[in-house]
Amino acid sequence: MKKLFVTTAIDYVNAPPHIGHAFEKFQADIISRYYRNLGNEVLFLTGTDENSLKNVRSAETKGISTKELVDINAQKFYQLKEALNLSIDDFIRTTEKRHVLGVQKLWQACQKDIYKKIYQGLYCVGCEEFYKESELINGLCPEHKTKPELVKEENYFFRLSKYQNQLKTLIESDKLEIIPSSRKNEVLSFIKRGLEDICISRSTERAHHWGINVPGDSSQKIWVWFDALSNYITALGYNENDKKFQEWWQGNDNILHVIGKGILRFHAVYWPAMLLSAGLNLPRRIFVHGYLTFEGQKMAKSLGNVVDPFDLVEKYGRETIRYFFIREFSSFEDGNFSEKRIKERYNSDLAQGIGNLLSRILALGEQYQTSLILKKNGLQKLIVKTEKIYHQKMQEFRLNEALARVWDLVNALDKFITEEKPWASLKNDQEKFEKDMATLIISLGKIALLIAPVMPETSKKILEDLGLKDVSEKEWANLKVQLKAREPLFPKLESRI
Numbered sequence: 375m376k377k378l379f380v381t382t383a384i385d386y387v388n389a390p391p392h393i394g395h396a397f398e399k400f401q402a403d404i405i406s407r408y409y410r411n412l413g414n415e416v417l418f419l420t421g422t423d424e425n426s427l428k429n430v431r432s433a434e435t436k437g438i439s440t441k442e443l444v445d446i447n448a449q450k451f452y453q454l455k456e457a458l459n460l461s462i463d464d465f466i467r468t469t470e471k472r473h474v475l476g477v478q479k480l481w482q483a484c485q486k487d488i489y490k491k492i493y494q495g496l497y498c499v500g501c502e503e504f505y506k507e508s509e510l511i512n513g514l515c516p517e518h519k520t521k522p523e524l525v526k527e528e529n530y531f532f533r534l535s536k537y538q539n540q541l542k543t544l545i546e547s548d549k550l551e552i553i554p555s556s557r558k559n560e561v562l563s564f565i566k567r568g569l570e571d572i573c574i575s576r577s578t579e580r581a582h583h584w585g586i587n588v589p590g591d592s593s594q595k596i597w598v599w600f601d602a603l604s605n606y607i608t609a610l611g612y613n614e615n616d617k618k619f620q621e622w623w624q625g626n627d628n629i630l631h632v633i634g635k636g637i638l639r640f641h642a643v644y645w646p647a648m649l650l651s652a653g654l655n656l657p658r659r660i661f662v663h664g665y666l667t668f669e670g671q672k673m674a675k676s677l678g679n680v681v682d683p684f685d686l687v688e689k690y691g692r693e694t695i696r697y698f699f700i701r702e703f704s705s706f707e708d709g710n711f712s713e714k715r716i717k718e719r720y721n722s723d724l725a726q727g728i729g730n731l732l733s734r735i736l737a738l739g740e741q742y743q744t745s746l747i748l749k750k751n752g753l754q755k756l757i758v759k760t761e762k763i764y765h766q767k768m769q770e771f772r773l774n775e776a777l778a779r780v781w782d783l784v785n786a787l788d789k790f791i792t793e794e795k796p797w798a799s800l801k802n803d804q805e806k807f808e809k810d811m812a813t814l815i816i817s818l819g820k821i822a823l824l825i826a827p828v829m830p831e832t833s834k835k836i837l838e839d840l841g842l843k844d845v846s847e848k849e850w851a852n853l854k855v856q857l858k859a860r861e862p863l864f865p866k867l868e869s870r871i
């Protein structure tokens with residue numbers, strides 16, 4: 375069985391999760407489920423980044439200890455698993471022992487490229503990163519629009535410059551593939567401007583005594599990004615050199631990082647350089663998604679427009695929310711969130727779309743037992759074509775485009791019912807009736823299989839209603855099914871909210 379290791383970024387826990395976090399988790403989950411359903415062995419990892427200075431400051435404001443703060447918020451991130459129905463296999467917290475020891479081991483493995491020097495620079499706590507004057511916009515951090523702090527310290531540095539050519543070749547040749555290509559070009563131009571060595575520690579004092587100690591020097595804490603990036607291997611048992619680490623990292627050419635565009639440099643430059651230095655295997659692909667804005671504005675706590683994913687799930691149900699995020703937003707571009715669009719999509723795509731289609735087919739099939747013998751027709755050709763394009767889009771991570779194709783099929787089935795009028799042939803042409811019903815049942819069954827990664831619960835319900843559950847697709851043709859009408863799968867929204 376082919377292995378696939380899928381990761382998301384690990385989240386800062388200075389505040390509870392918002393829908394931006396949910397969006398990334400959905401994408402990684404749907405990719406994981408898609409490949410699992412194809413018969414691959416998938417390991418899906420996520421977790422929390424807890425050693426940041428942001429947590430120390432956030433805890434200070436709240437008057438609680440940093441440990442308390444990270445425990446409370448890490449719990450909320452973990453609860454996304456249930457709330458969003460994420461098929462997560464492992465959840466790592468960077469305050470866990472397996473991680474702390476693994477990070478220190480990786481530091482030692484990179485020792486030949488680590489040196490100490492006195493340094494003065496502009497540091498953004500939000501990014502946990504030093505900026506060059508030239509990278510700032512009007513003197514402010516491009517990501518946070520805040521003024522970075524001037525820091526002067528003796529710190530440890532990592533010889534990133536040494537890996538410039540190697541990284542360039544890896545990315546240019548797609549041995550380390552960055553998707554979409556616009557992001558690949560962005561990384562390449564960053565590398566071509568020249569890589570400078572990076573500061574990978576800070577004084578324990580500046581870290582407020584929070585974080586992972588530099589091995590053999592407790593006056594210094596390891597830089598949060600060196601620490602956080604390591605989670606991808608510490609979770610696999612890098613420190614203990616587990617069989618799991620050997621199988622899922624060292625011997626695996628199918629490692630996928632799913633990240634947001636703001637942390638591309640860390641994943642496509644710093645992280646592979648660290649791995650090269652330590653003599654470890656590299657990730658295979660990095661899938662970079664855009665950001666969500668809220669009704670045209672950046673989502674931020676200070677703007678009071680942060681949308682809570684738990685609220686959305688409570689209000690609309692997790693299947694609807696999963697569908698909405700994947701169908702509504704491009705995989706790669708920024709997207710604009712609005713609740714109005716959830717209602718619109720719900721009504722058009724789910725209530726009047728797939729839900730209504732199921733109701734129509736069940737009502738027709740209630741009247742007569744159908745043998746699922748399929749004769750070739752135009753709809754069948756369309757299904758074969760749709761399946762082909764769907765798989766292609768899914769494998770290019772164009773998840774929204776894959777779903778759009780499936781909904782074209784939903785519409786085509788609706789049209790088929792309206793045009794063929796199976797109810798009219800029930801009395802005088804039972805052969806045609808059965809043929810039409812077989813077409814409809816098998817087609818909707820295939821749709822149910824295609825939506826399974828995105829809407830696993832809905833998929834199961836449809837297969838069950840059609841009498842196709844627990845029967846492999848190859849066996850469908852031998853079945854005789856008797857359908858039974860049911861309550862609408864997606865009742866019209868007005869009646870509920």
Ligand SMILES: [Zn+2]
Nearest residue numbers: 498501515518
């Ligand atoms: Zn920043």
